[in-house]
Amino acid sequence: MLTEITYHHDWSDSQIADWMVETLSADLTQREGEVAVTVPGGSTPFPILAAMAKKDLDWARLAFWPGDDRMVDPDHEASNFGRLRETLSGTDAKVVPLAEDSAPPHFALAWLGMGDDGHIASLFPNTDPRIDDSETVRRLTPDPLPPEAPFDRVTLTLPKLLTAEHLVFVIRGEEKRRVFEAAAKGENDLPIARLLQNARASVTCFA
Numbered sequence: 681m682l683t684e685i686t687y688h689h690d691w692s693d694s695q696i697a698d699w700m701v702e703t704l705s706a707d708l709t710q711r712e713g714e715v716a717v718t719v720p721g722g723s724t725p726f727p728i729l730a731a732m733a734k735k736d737l738d739w740a741r742l743a744f745w746p747g748d749d750r751m752v753d754p755d756h757e758a759s760n761f762g763r764l765r766e767t768l769s770g771t772d773a774k775v776v777p778l779a780e781d782s783a784p785p786h787f788a789l790a791w792l793g794m795g796d797d798g799h800i801a802s803l804f805p806n807t808d809p810r811i812d813d814s815e816t817v818r819r820l821t822p823d824p825l826p827p828e829a830p831f832d833r834v835t836l837t838l839p840k841l842l843t844a845e846h847l848v849f850v851i852r853g854e855e856k857r858r859v860f861e862a863a864a865k866g867e868n869d870l871p872i873a874r875l876l877q878n879a880r881a882s883v884t885c886f887a
Contacts, residue, residue, distance in 0.1 A: 798870025
């Protein structure tokens, strides 16, 4: 049975940041040691992360991982890791690069975006992501390569994302919202649909 999805419509970046901080605070309270979070690239998350960075959190116990990244130098403008590191530089959070040989931890929260084509992380439709993938991290080549970032990618796989305790999406725009809702209903077989149709964790969508 598909897990229930909680929708929040028309929330501002500030409101989403407050929700994220509250959720992570609860995670930090409920367990000892480090709490790992994976976050998306693209333009949407960084204003939210910047707002979060101003909030009171036990940042030293938080580890942030990109859910995917471009195969570029960390100082390259297209590097998700580099931008994440810069955005959280005023906190004590640990920011960890994602590489082909990474051994990602258990994620308390997996924050994801989605493209118009239904891709999540760098799991594009042409890569045919599988629920039974034996790997946790893969190097992939999107086809077509996005003109704004024409690079090979490294990404968490579907089974790894599905082990997270919370799945959180921030979806901007009516077209993306329609793709997401159709996927949640099983009306397509896009990467987002494969994730949602197999999710057992709590799913929250800001759309």
